[in-house]
Amino acid sequence: MAVQPEGTPCWADAGFADIEGAKSFYGDVLGWTFGEAATEFGGYTQAYADGKAAAAVAPPMPGEDGQSAWCLYLASRDAAATAVRVRENGGEVLMEPMPIGDFGTMALARDPGGAVFGIWQGNRHEGFQTEMGAPGGYCWGEVSTRDPGRVDAFYRAVFPYTAQKIDDASMDFVMYDVQGETVLGRVAMGEDYPAEVPSYVNLYFAVPDCDAAVAKATERGGVLRFGPEDSPFGRFAELSDPQGASFSVVDVTTTVGEMPGTSPAG
Numbered sequence: 534m535a536v537q538p539e540g541t542p543c544w545a546d547a548g549f550a551d552i553e554g555a556k557s558f559y560g561d562v563l564g565w566t567f568g569e570a571a572t573e574f575g576g577y578t579q580a581y582a583d584g585k586a587a588a589a590v591a592p593p594m595p596g597e598d599g600q601s602a603w604c605l606y607l608a609s610r611d612a613a614a615t616a617v618r619v620r621e622n623g624g625e626v627l628m629e630p631m632p633i634g635d636f637g638t639m640a641l642a643r644d645p646g647g648a649v650f651g652i653w654q655g656n657r658h659e660g661f662q663t664e665m666g667a668p669g670g671y672c673w674g675e676v677s678t679r680d681p682g683r684v685d686a687f688y689r690a691v692f693p694y695t696a697q698k699i700d701d702a703s704m705d706f707v708m709y710d711v712q713g714e715t716v717l718g719r720v721a722m723g724e725d726y727p728a729e730v731p732s733y734v735n736l737y738f739a740v741p742d743c744d745a746a747v748a749k750a751t752e753r754g755g756v757l758r759f760g761p762e763d764s765p766f767g768r769f770a771e772l773s774d775p776q777g778a779s780f781s782v783v784d785v786t787t788t789v790g791e792m793p794g795t796s797p798a799g
Contacts, residue, residue: 537608538711540692542674543660544606544653545736546589547778552576555590555601558774562750562782563587563669563738574633582669585662587738601778604641605674605734606651607692607717608660612638615652615691622690623683630654645687646678647732666739666785673737673766673783675718680732681705684719685798696798707798735771736780743768743784750774750782763789 537543549555552570556578559565565580565587577591593601609615612630619626619642627649628641636658643649653660663670678684685707688694694709694717705721722732740746743761747770751757758779760770769783 537655537660538693538714539608539610540688540694540709540711541608541714541716542605542671543608543655544588544651544658545603545661545671546577546591546606546651547601547603548591548593549601549776549778550593551776552578552590552592555774555776556580558750558753558755559590561753562746562755563740565669582663582667585664585667585670587661587663587670601774601776602649602733603736603778603780604649604651605736606639606653606660609652609654612640612652612654615654616640616642618691619652622687624687624691633658644676644678644684644732646676646680646684648676648678648684648734650676650734668739668741670739671736672739672785673718675720675735675737676732677720677722677726677735678732679722679726681707681719681721684732688717688719697795698798700794700796708795733779737769737783738780740782740784741786743770743782743787746770746782747772763787765790765792 556567568579570576570578580588616626623645625643630638630640632638637656638654640652661671696707699706707719708715709717750772754775756773758771765788767783767785768787771781773779
């Protein structure tokens with residue numbers, strides 16, 4: 534698999550206090566199987582969808598005691614240089630670039646709106662092996678923010694993104710493109726978002742049946758936050774797992790309506 538272009542979502546992971554509970558939940562909801570825990574990397578455990586690397590789960594890192602959350606990693610050819618651009622453009626580096634054996638180099642950052650994301654400079658581990666839209670695999674990511682202007686400027690300065698906005702007066706939605714391919718979305722959080730919900734990056738995993746995935750998730754103790762709802766991109770819903778990590782599921786084969794028009798974002 535070729536190294537992903539700069540700024541492309543390339544990996545996802547989350548820390549869980551109850552790692553076995555997380556494996557059981559996501560195994561049921563997304564059909565994941567799991568490899569052996571890498572004890573030399575704190576019990577980091579890779580998840581597979583149809584035998585292909587889809588994401589990873591792990592116990593919390595020492596000193597971490599916050600709520601579980603999924604982290605989306607964006608590809609970098611030089612994690613140290615990306616971290617410099619994060620700082621120069623109003624973001625915060627939460628974890629300095631750190632080699633992870635010969636797998637690659639990681640860093641964690643926070644954008645000016647408060648959303649946390651990862652940076653991954655791949656080496657032996659280049660990232661997702663799943664195909665876009667394949668059941669159980671990563672499908673889409675959105676930066677949900679209350680400060681869209683600053684956040685758009687930030688991501689376009691840190692990564693080589695061009696941006697286009699959806700032509701719909703009812704929403705403020707921008708898509709970031711790399712080399713002509715749309716790789717990430719940015720949605721402005723309006724009044725329909727509870728005031729206590731901070732900015733975050735929402736990950737979408739593909740499922741063959743959105744309603745069945747929601748039913749399984751809620752049966753296993755997950756909480757339905759939004760949907761299911763039809764769209765031109767697929768039928769989707771947002772959930773929280775039993776340990777509080779939010780994620781979305783989408784069935785890209787069930788679409789309703791026409792794709793919206795777009796125009797270049799300023």
